[in-house]
Amino acid sequence: MSDPKFPKMLDYDLLKQELNDSHLESATDSSLNHLAPEALHFEDHPSTKVEGLTGSRLRSYAFAVLTRKEYSKSELVEKLALYAAHRDEVLKLVEELAKENYQSDQRMAETMLSSQKRKGKGPNRIKLALKSKKIDSSLIQEELKETDWNEQAYQLKVKKYGTQVEKEAKLKAKQIRFLMYRGFEMDAIIKAITRKEDDI
Template identity: 70%
Template structure:
């Protein structure tokens, strides 16, 4: 074989050395094909790009299925919107017109968490996850008899006996702490004696 048969290869290697590995070569027959494949791949991963009335319709459709906090709704719509600023303005409008309400979401979270036997700390954590200020339900949190809630949970899990065994007491404390109750409430619950009059 002679060197002349490899002149194109030698020239290509020289170009790579001069311009770098990523410099496109005019002699590469696959360059346009690669570009087309890359473009198609980008197109297939693009967001739908909702805007205007289509974005508004989608927002209403989302809100008819469930209540969203303001922060949640923004992130939900932003996944499909063309412009995030339009999403922010739309959500502000929906909130001002009470189609979206952090107050309603907070009350739903409070009711749901209480039914599940969760204490105030777990409820506040659930609200924080949704980026909702717990001050929205501050009055409801204050009015709830958490000592009674904690006691009922303790009875359901461990019975009515007031335990003297430190290990069992520690287990009860951990259980109620995990449920989100304050320590003073927990101590009241585990030391509360069963009153037969409660059955009447």
């Protein structure tokens, strides 16, 4: 089954002599360990990306991006600007996509709210997450108001520390710090750590 077109193995010594390249000595799989992971993904590598997109090509790329996941308006502008020839065209396109509801900060905000709540995050952490993506938290103001944050904080406290109400100051302070870090307001925190299991 041997084929002269495909040698059985590379002769590195011979290659080194022909190319006079001493670096071939380290051309093994293990030598790739020092490379950054992104260097091995050519589609994302700056040296191989397609630049200067305009018109229908830019629009097609925008649709391809949006089919993979939701983006805030700000994120989408920055993403497309990496590949577009003109930033002004990107701004105009993103506005158009938002009007046609292909891109929606409202939808993005609602998705983030749902995701963050599932992760046990309180309102303050959720607002910070929205701000990091330049999304106005007023878009989900009603949803934030309607959420029972007292219950959310209590369920998280129970999951982490159980139903017992701690009396020792040091342990109470630990629970308070944990819930504060998760983004809950102090009022909800105090109610959560003092709530007894049989309280309604």
